[in-house]
Amino acid sequence: METVLSIKGLSKQYGRVRALDNLNLEVKKGDVFGILGPNGSGKTTTLGIILSVINQTSGQFEWFGEKANKDTRKTIGAILEHPIFYPYLTAVQNLKIVCDIKEVPYARVDEVLTQVGLDERKDTKFKTFSLGMKQRLSIASALLCNPTVMILDEPTNGLDPQGIAEIRELIIEIANSGKTIIIASHLLDEVQKVCSHFCVLQRGKLIYNGLVEDVGKGSVSVEVKADHDDLQTVLEASGLGTTVKRELDKYIIKMEGDHSAAEVNAYLFKQGITAKHLLVQSKSLEKQFLEILAGNKEGGAQ
Numbered sequence: 001m002e003t004v005l006s007i008k009g010l011s012k013q014y015g016r017v018r019a020l021d022n023l024n025l026e027v028k029k030g031d032v033f034g035i036l037g038p039n040g041s042g043k044t045t046t047l048g049i050i051l052s053v054i055n056q057t058s059g060q061f062e063w064f065g066e067k068a069n070k071d072t073r074k075t076i077g078a079i080l081e082h083p084i085f086y087p088y089l090t091a092v093q094n095l096k097i098v099c100d101i102k103e104v105p106y107a108r109v110d111e112v113l114t115q116v117g118l119d120e121r122k123d124t125k126f127k128t129f130s131l132g133m134k135q136r137l138s139i140a141s142a143l144l145c146n147p148t149v150m151i152l153d154e155p156t157n158g159l160d161p162q163g164i165a166e167i168r169e170l171i172i173e174i175a176n177s178g179k180t181i182i183i184a185s186h187l188l189d190e191v192q193k194v195c196s197h198f199c200v201l202q203r204g205k206l207i208y209n210g211l212v213e214d215v216g217k218g219s220v221s222v223e224v225k226a227d228h229d230d231l232q233t234v235l236e237a238s239g240l241g242t243t244v245k246r247e248l249d250k251y252i253i254k255m256e257g258d259h260s261a262a263e264v265n266a267y268l269f270k271q272g273i274t275a276k277h278l279l280v281q282s283k284s285l286e287k288q289f290l291e292i293l294a295g296n297k298e299g300g301a302q
């Protein structure tokens with residue numbers, strides 16, 4: 001797959017603060033790439049640099065194999081913070097102003113408003129919009145140039161649950177239309193629901209980079225319920241799990257590697273025990289994220 005963004009050895013120093021420390025990343029065409037990290041980990045600094053609004057101290061990045069230039073910038077739509085729209089102008093009027101600035105034909109306005117689901121409110125004044133609608137208008141504005149890449153910084157910040165769900169759905173629709181998306185977020189759930197790939201920054205350092213679908217691979221927990229006086233001992237004797245823990249009326253067997261819930265079931269059956277309940281718990285990104293951060297307590301420079 002074509003490399004959209006390549007970051008090599010990027011560092012940023014703000015006085016004594018090392019906001020980014022030798023960051024290396026690659027984003028491929030069609031990725032929905034999440035940049036995760038706690039507050040102050042360097043997410044916004046990274047986005048600022050790749051959008052050429054912040055100068056790096058050292059290192060480099062390329063868009064589509066080229067140093068950032070006027071042409072590469074035209075292929076990127078970004079929402080770094082809530083853009084300023086005129087409160088007394090309608091959605092259409094506001095977007096026409098953006099068209100004038102970006103030299104885009106007015107015909108795009110209706111197209112993007114439909115794309116973000118604002119066509120019914122297109123002639124309504126901006127000041128009457130909910131936060132979610134304002135954010136959708138921002139996305140519409142970024143879509144005007146029909147960018148190949150969309151960059152979103154904390155796109156659901158401050159929204160209510162319905163607004164969050166709508167924006168996430170919209171991001172997925174935009175990704176499905178073939179655009180590459182880069183999202184900075186501190187919301188693990190958001191990254192898990194929306195992104196295909198993610199990396200984790202901590203104190204400016206890259207401490208993880210991988211596929212969202214790989215989260216939880218290599219270790220799985222299975223909940224088991226069965227009528228047996230000493231299920232704990234039976235499960236421990238199976239050799240399938242690394243640990244067996246009782247939680248109320250069920251047992252949690254933690255397994256590594258290739259073992260599966262089906263093996264637990266087959267093993268119990270062989271012992272003459274019928275499982276009443278067997279549930280695979282996949283490891284959440286949150287758990288993995290916390291483990292990654294915990295494993296890197298000593299890492300970073302600040």
Ligand SMILES: Nc1ncnc2c1ncn2[C@@H]1O[C@H](COP(=O)(O)OP(=O)(O)OP(=O)(O)O)[C@@H](O)[C@H]1O
Pocket residue numbers: 014017018019037038039040041042043044045046186
């Ligand atoms: N203009 C600046 N001057 C000095 N220090 C800065 C500046 N901008 C960012 N920093 C520092 O650089 C580090 C990284 O900040 P950055 O905003 O990139 O992190 P972030 O991951 O986006 O955090 P948040 O989630 O809080 O927005 C922080 O320690 C921050 O205080």
